[in-house]
Amino acid sequence: MRLLKAEQVRKSYRRNHVLKGINLAITAGTLTGIVGENGSGKSTLLKILAGELAADHGSAKVAGTIGYCPQEPVINDSLTIGEHLAYFQSAYRLSDHKYADHLLDELNFRKFANERAEHLSGGTKQKLNLTLALIHQPAVLLLDEPYLGFDWETYLRFWGIVNELRQNGKAILVISHLVFDQKKFDRILKLHDGHLKETEV
Amino acid sequence: MKQFLAATKFSFKEQLANRFALGLLVLFVPIVYWMYGAVTPNDAVPFRFQPAGTFLSVNGHDLMYITTGLNVLALIIGFMFFHSAHKSLEFDKRLTRAGLGCLRFILAKILALAVVTAILSLYTLLILLIFWHSPHNIFVVWLSYWLISLVYGGFGLLLGMLLDSELAGFFIVIMFSQMDVFLQIPIDNPAANKTFLKFFPSYGAVQMSIAGGFTNNWAIKEALIGGSWAIVFLLIAFMIFYLRTRYRSSLKIIANN
Numbered sequence: 001m002r003l004l005k006a007e008q009v010r011k012s013y014r015r016n017h018v019l020k021g022i023n024l025a026i027t028a029g030t031l032t033g034i035v036g037e038n039g040s041g042k043s044t045l046l047k048i049l050a051g052e053l054a055a056d057h058g059s060a061k062v063a064g065t066i067g068y069c070p071q072e073p074v075i076n077d078s079l080t081i082g083e084h085l086a087y088f089q090s091a092y093r094l095s096d097h098k099y100a101d102h103l104l105d106e107l108n109f110r111k112f113a114n115e116r117a118e119h120l121s122g123g124t125k126q127k128l129n130l131t132l133a134l135i136h137q138p139a140v141l142l143l144d145e146p147y148l149g150f151d152w153e154t155y156l157r158f159w160g161i162v163n164e165l166r167q168n169g170k171a172i173l174v175i176s177h178l179v180f181d182q183k184k185f186d187r188i189l190k191l192h193d194g195h196l197k198e199t200e201v
Numbered sequence: 202m203k204q205f206l207a208a209t210k211f212s213f214k215e216q217l218a219n220r221f222a223l224g225l226l227v228l229f230v231p232i233v234y235w236m237y238g239a240v241t242p243n244d245a246v247p248f249r250f251q252p253a254g255t256f257l258s259v260n261g262h263d264l265m266y267i268t269t270g271l272n273v274l275a276l277i278i279g280f281m282f283f284h285s286a287h288k289s290l291e292f293d294k295r296l297t298r299a300g301l302g303c304l305r306f307i308l309a310k311i312l313a314l315a316v317v318t319a320i321l322s323l324y325t326l327l328i329l330l331i332f333w334h335s336p337h338n339i340f341v342v343w344l345s346y347w348l349i350s351l352v353y354g355g356f357g358l359l360l361g362m363l364l365d366s367e368l369a370g371f372f373i374v375i376m377f378s379q380m381d382v383f384l385q386i387p388i389d390n391p392a393a394n395k396t397f398l399k400f401f402p403s404y405g406a407v408q409m410s411i412a413g414g415f416t417n418n419w420a421i422k423e424a425l426i427g428g429s430w431a432i433v434f435l436l437i438a439f440m441i442f443y444l445r446t447r448y449r450s451s452l453k454i455i456a457n458n
Contacts, residue, residue, distance in 0.1 A: 075292060086207065091297075
């Protein structure tokens with residue numbers, strides 16, 4: 001089942017034509033990677049798919065809920081990790097945040113649950129950023145450089161979580177300027193000169 | 202209701218976490234009262250008191266005390282709310298995208314603003330009373346302090362949601378608040394009786410503070426003018442917030458699972 005579809009997405013910043021007609025479809029239970037050089041427009045594309053940014057032309061349709069993990073952690077320095085979870089539980093109208101608790105254990109940062117975000121390391125902030133994107137177990141996951149700042153152990157655990165989500169029928173899109181383990185993906189697309197091209201996995 | 206309570210609790214906590222601004226207020230208020238009090242003579246100063254349509258002859262030393270509180274509150278509360286709004290804008294946007302009702306969120310922010318400013322203006326009043334024991338009506342003076350805090354809290358929120366540059370926001374809060382209050386006070390500005398000064402944000406609070414300090418009047422009409430500034434600032438602030446948090450037109454979410 002197709003959960004995300006983008007058609008003829010174009011975006012320019014003044015004379016810089018970053019996206020020149022992107023077509024993309026992602027189905028349930030698949031993991032798609034988009035790679036590209038710095039400044040190739042990966043984050044711009046993801047922001048358009050997440051509704052954070054308007055395209056100049058084209059459309060994006062998503063069936064179901066979106067979980068968007070931005071590249072820079074979007075968290076509140078004055079709140080603890082536990083308070084973040086409670087706040088987002090309330091925002092998503094969830095009856096509990098058990099899945100987020102599961103991620104605290106999986107990503108090994110439960111010990112910081114009562115720490116204010118301003119006192120967390122960059123890697124732990126990124127773990128929280130990712131957890132907030134997944135707390136409601138969305139149908140479509142849009143992850144922008146999600147493992148940036150993770151140590152090797154956490155990096156491996158991250159892929160464990162992603163596999164679990166894929167098996168549960170989520171459509172996952174990861175963008176990164178570097179893809180170490182191409183075999184983890186079902187599909188890898190390269191964003192170059194404003195167009196997406198299939199590459200061999 | 203749960204969302205509103207959560208948003209109120211965490212908005213309140215966010216303000217209290219701004220230790221720098223709170224510390225600044227706690228330390229700065231008594232120091233400024235002491236310093237300004239030490240350098241201002243007791244000479245009588247004519248003050249154009251609008252509720253009575255007349256000039257009052259007030260003690261310059263006491264006038265300086267009462268308006269110093271307004272000055273400090275405008276500056277620090279403006280800075281505090283600018284800082285928090287600016288810093289948490291992306292986070293707040295993420296929350297509303299997650300489903301936190303925009304109206305509930307806005308009401309929670311306003312409630313947090315009202316409670317925090319009520320407490321901080323009360324603190325400023327208590328310090329004032331250490332230096333000046335005999336304002337005519339303490340309650341009205343407190344209301345005027347609360348009013349200026351609401352006006353500049355709203356102004357800070359507006360700037361926080363509008364500006365991308367933190368430095369620009371700080372400068373605007375400092376310049377605008379100082380100019381505004383400065384122009385209303387005859388010690389600083391001998392031409393403080395000019396009619397156009399009625400249209401400045403601090404006008405209502407300054408008139409009300411003089412009413413409380415030296416008369417039986419409550420300056421209700423002037424306070425309402427001041428209050429309308431707070432409402433206008435907050436309305437614009439949250440309109441900007443709404444525009445900045447809405448989904449972009451190219452995305453269509455077909456159905457929620």
